Structure formats: structure tokens, C-alpha cells
Amino acid sequence: RPWWSLKVDAIADHSGLSGSLAxxxxxxxxxxxxxxxxxxxxxxxxxxxxxxCIVERLFSSSLVAIVSLKAPRKxxxxxxxxxxxxxxxxxxxxxxxxxxxxxxxxxxxxxxxYIHNIRDMxxxxxxxxxxxxxxxxxxxxxxxxxCYLAYPGSATIGEVQVFDTVNLRAANMIPAHDSPLxxxxxxxxxxxxxxxxxxxxxxxxxxxxxxxxxxxxxxxxKRCVSICSLAFSMEGLYLSASSNTETVHIFKLETQKEKPTxxxxxxxxxxGKVLMASTTYLPSxxxxxxxxxxxxxxxxxxxSGHKNICxxxxxxxxxxxxxxxxxxxxxxxxxxxxxxxxxxxxxQHRLDGSAExxxxxxxxxxxxxPLTAQTYNTTSQNTFFFTMMAYQGTVGAGVYIYIT
Numbered sequence: 397r398p399w400w401s402l403k404v405d406a407i408a409d410h411s412g413l414s415g416s417l418a419x420x421x422x423x424x425x426x427x428x429x430x431x432x433x434x435x436x437x438x439x440x441x442x443x444x445x446x447x448x449c450i451v452e453r454l455f456s457s458s459l460v461a462i463v464s465l466k467a468p469r470k471x472x473x474x475x476x477x478x479x480x481x482x483x484x485x486x487x488x489x490x491x492x493x494x495x496x497x498x499x500x501x502x503x504x505x506x507x508x509x510y511i512h513n514i515r516d517m518x519x520x521x522x523x524x525x526x527x528x529x530x531x532x533x534x535x536x537x538x539x540x541x542x543c544y545l546a547y548p549g550s551a552t553i554g555e556v557q558v559f560d561t562v563n564l565r566a567a568n569m570i571p572a573h574d575s576p577l578x579x580x581x582x583x584x585x586x587x588x589x590x591x592x593x594x595x596x597x598x599x600x601x602x603x604x605x606x607x608x609x610x611x612x613x614x615x616x617x618k619r620c621v622s623i624c625s626l627a628f629s630m631e632g633l634y635l636s637a638s639s640n641t642e643t644v645h646i647f648k649l650e651t652q653k654e655k656p657t658x659x660x661x662x663x664x665x666x667x668g669k670v671l672m673a674s675t676t677y678l679p680s681x682x683x684x685x686x687x688x689x690x691x692x693x694x695x696x697x698x699x700s701g702h703k704n705i706c707x708x709x710x711x712x713x714x715x716x717x718x719x720x721x722x723x724x725x726x727x728x729x730x731x732x733x734x735x736x737x738x739x740x741x742x743x744q745h746r747l748d749g750s751a752e753x754x755x756x757x758x759x760x761x762x763x764x765x766p767l768t769a770q771t772y773n774t775t776s777q778n779t780f781f782f783t784m785m786a787y788q789g790t791v792g793a794g795v796y797i798y799i800t
Contacts (some may be wrong), residue, residue, distance in 0.1 A: 406465055416456070417726070419747055420448030425462070427453075427476075430718075433728050436745045442476060452494045454514070461501065463491045471503060473517060481616075483517050499543050500561045504532045509547060511561055527551040534588070535580045536561070542586025544604055548577045554582060554593045558605055570607040572600055579637075582626040588649075590628065590635055595619040599637050601649065613647045613689040615639070617777055619726045629708040629715070634692070634731070636708050642700035644719060646731065646739070648692035685788025686794075693736035695719065695729050720747065 417428040417436060425448045427440040454460070458477040463470070472481045485503070493504040500520075501512040509523040527550050534547040544564045549555030552572025559566055571589045573593035581590050588610065590601045597620060601611040613635075615621070621639040628635055638644045695717055697704070704721035707732070715731040717739055724747050728773035729739040 416453075417452055418451050420451040420462075421748070422447055424448060425451045426518075426675070430711060431446040433743050436726075440476060442479075444531060445472070450494050452493065452496055454496055454498070456672075459496075461494045461496060463494065471478065473501075485512075485517070492529070493534055495534060495536035495537040495545075497543065498540060498547075499535065502534065502536050502545060502561070504529070504534045504547070506530055506532070508536065509545070511564070521561075523547075523559065526557075533577060533580065535582050537582040537586030538584065539582075539586030542604060544582065544586055546580045546582065547590055551576060554591065556591060556602075558607070560591070560605070561766055567605040568607045570602055572602065573598070578623040579626045581626040581628060583632040584630055585632060588628070588632060590626045592626060592637065594620075594622070595640060596610040596623045599623075599626065599635065599645075599647065601635065611647070611649055613645075613691070614638075615645050615691075624703050625705040626707075627707045630710070634708055634715075634733075636706045638704050638719060640701055641702065642697045644697060644706055644717065645691040646693040646695070646696035646717065646736070647689060648736070648743075674706060693731055693739055695739045695741075697721070697727065698741075717791070725750075 407412070416439070417430050419426045419428070419708065424441065424443040425436055426442070426443050429437040429439050432438075432446055445462055445464050445688050448462055449465050450461070450463035452461040458475050459482075460474050460476045462472045462474060464472075469488070470484060471488050471491060474480065475482055487503060487505060487510065489505045489507075491503055492506060493502075495502040496514060496748045499514055501514050501517065503510040506529055507524075507526050509526060509793070510519055511523070512518065513520050513522040527548055527779070529551075534545065536546075537544045543560070543565060543752070545559040545561050546556050547559070549557035549569050550667050554571070554575055554577045556570040556572050556577065558568040558570065570589070570591075573595070574590040575593035575595045577591060578594045578596060579590075579592040582588065582604070583590075586606050588601055588646065590599060590606050592599050592615075597615055599613040599615055601610055601613075602608060603610055616624075617635055624638045624640060626635065626637050633648045633649055633756045634642060635649060637647070697719060699721065702720055702722040706720075709716055709718060711728070715733050717729040719727040719729070719733055726745045726747055727741060728745075729741050747795045
């Protein structure tokens with residue numbers, strides 16, 4: 397079965413932000429241009445490494461880190477434009493995730509993390525005996541000024557360990573959730589960290605390195621879900637959260653201004669005032685529901701149950717939400733930065749870059765709500781490994797998702 401690796405980058409140029417897409421397959425990996433919503437233009441293909449399950453490119457440079465299923469404990473660092481291998485390292489266990497920025501390269505194993513100097517690839521530090529982390533959950537800030545690493549501090553509760561990868565010391569431990577962590581991601585500046593737990597109902601944003609809770613958003617109330625990914629927009633104003641449901645939530649990180657107190661003139665107004673006043677006497681869990689933020693915008697995916705990963709980026713100077721899913725497609729939606737609301741599906745592309753098969757629209761499946769987009773027949777037996785990033789100039793942010 398083919399394996400895939402996906403990486404979406406937003407790269408600054410004179411015309412705004414363009415994008416790139418990396419796809420790892422059974423025969424190697426490819427890079428595609430995402431400068432246009434309407435097409436995927438292949439810009440590079442490598443066919444000398446089989447079963448690529450991780451491919452991480454250093455921003456828009458020619459440096460790429462690769463892991464193959466044929467040798468899951470071996471990391472290869474290559475200059476893909478020259479077609480040369482710079483170095484390779486072998487580890488004691490399977491490599492679950494690789495993160496890199498302009499200073500550090502992080503290799504995540506189930507119970508250890510290796511911190512390399514990106515300039516000479518020497519191992520600077522090893523974090524051993526970490527809590528079991530079978531999904532390879534971790535995040536690396538891409539900021540040179542705030543070069544932090546985040547990883548689970550516990551396998552039973554949602555503690556986040558924050559590590560300073562420049563000074564090589566622990567920076568903080570954040571008690572983020574009661575349940576184990578499911579997703580973590582830094583913003584582009586490295587000063588904010590978003591987290592979600594396995595319960596999946598609440599998304600929290602903390603200041604880094606202080607660990608102060610800045611925002612708390614409620615993704616849902618009715619059901620617990622599996623959070624697939626979190627992603628900040630480049631300026632840090634928006635945060636997207638995708639899950640195993642058909643809805644992607646986009647939250648706006650802005651502090652609500654206090655309005656002058658006005659006497660209500662309707663029964664609804666009186667009821668709202670009574671409810672807010674009663675929060676002083678209600679249990680803390682109930683009080684939190686009144687104060688948590690709600691989604692600024694939403695996306696209705698044409699599927700549910702598929703693992704996926706999302707990113708926020710500017711393409712052709714318009715804010716877009718990108719969703720890559722295990723159904724084999726990359727979906728691109730428009731985001732209205734002023735009004736929010738439901739985002740519009742603009743285009744979907746096959747992740748292998750091939751042309752869209754005509755007249756293969758499937759009937760709408762059983763979902764919680766009616767869908768607003770069409771779905772297409774895909775090879776459901778495929779297994780995917782996705783990485784998506786969004787960055788501008790010399791900074792970026794990304795997450796890993798292991799998909800089976």
C-alpha cells in the first residue's frame with residue numbers, strides 16, 4: 397500500500413504568499429506549487445527512496461529530512477536540488493516525527509527526543525525517558541528568538557513540557573488539560589501554544605514561556621471527538637482545529653472589549669443577564685462554558701471519520717484554509733476575515749497531483765448535518781502520513797499527524 401507525506405508551506409514572495417506541497421509515496425516524494433488555487437504544478441520529483449513516510453523540508457530551502465518505512469529508525473538529510481545526501485543518523489527505535497527550523501532538528505521517538513544542531517547535525521542534547529508518546533506528538537517553534545519544543549509531560553493527563561532548545565533546559569510545565577494531550581502547536585512567533593486533549597471539546601492557548609492561559613475555546617458540547625490537528629494563521633489571529641468529524645472550527649484570538657452595562661429590554665435580555673449573574677454560584681465546569689469562546693468560522697468537509705490535517709495560509713493574497721485528508725484529497729476553502737461564518741469550498745485536488753476523475757461523484761453519505769460540498773471516489777485503502785506547515789519569510793509553524 398502506498399504511503400504519503402504531505403507538507404503545505406506558505407512562502408513570501410513579491411506577489412503575496414505562494415505555497416508548496418510535498419507528497420511522499422511508495423516510490424519517493426514530490427513537491428508541488430500551490431501558488432494557484434486552481435492547479436497543482438509539480439516542481440520536483442525524487443524516485444530513489446521507497447516508502448517515504450516522513451518528509452520535512454526546511455522552509456523554502458533545498459534541505460529535506462526523510463524517513464522511509466524500509467528503514468524506520470534511520471533519518472536521511474539531503475540536498476534535493478543537488479540530489480546528494482548530506483548525512484544520515486540511526487536511532488534506537490522507530491522515528492515517529494521530525495521537526496526542524498533554522499537552528500534545530502528534532503527527532504521524536506516513543507520515549508526520547510534528540511535535539512540536533514541544524515548547521516552540522518551534531519546531537520546537542522537528548523531528552524530521555526519521556527512519558528510514552530506512541531503518536532510522536534510534539535511541536536517545535538520556528539522562531540529564532542523563541543526556539544521552544546513542546547511535548548507531552550504525562551501519558552495520563554494533559555501536561556505540556558516546554559523545553560528551550562537554544563539554552564538546552566526545561567522552560568516550563570503547563571497543566572493544560574485533565575485528559576492526555578491530542579494536539580499541540582506553536583504560533584509563528586513562538587509566544588503562544590495551542591493545545592487540545594483526547595476529549596477534544598476545549599482548545600486552550602497559553603503564553604510561552606510563562607504558561608499563562610490566554611484563550612479558551614469550546615469546540616463542541618454534545619460529543620467528544622478526536623482532534624486531528626491545530627494550526628495558527630501566520631499573524632497569529634486565527635486558530636483552526638480539525639477532528640474526525642465533518643466540521644473544522646476556526647477561532648479568532650481577540651480579547652473581547654467590555655461594553656457599557658445596559659438594562660435589558662427583552663425577556664431574552666433579562667434571561668441572559670440572570671444566567672451570567674448566576675455563574676458566580678454555579679460549578680466551575682458550568683461557569684467555564686459561559687466564558688469560553690466559540691468558533692468565528694467553520695468549514696463543512698464532504699466527509700467524516702477520515703483523519704486529516706489543516707493549515708491556514710494566504711494563497712493569491714486571499715486567506716485560505718487547507719485540509720488534507722486520508723480520502724486522498726487536498727481541499728481549499730476561502731475564509732472571510734471580517735465576517736467569518738461558513739467557509740466556501742473553492743477547489744479540491746488529488747494528493748498525487750493527477751487530474752480529477754470525471755463523473756465519479758459519490759452520493760452524500762450519512763452525516764450529522766447536510767453537506768455543502770461534493771465528494772469524489774478515492775482509493776480508500778491508502779494510508780497517509782501528513783505534515784502541513786504555514787510560514788512567511790523565515791518563520792513557520794506545523795504539526796505532525798500519524799495516520800493509519
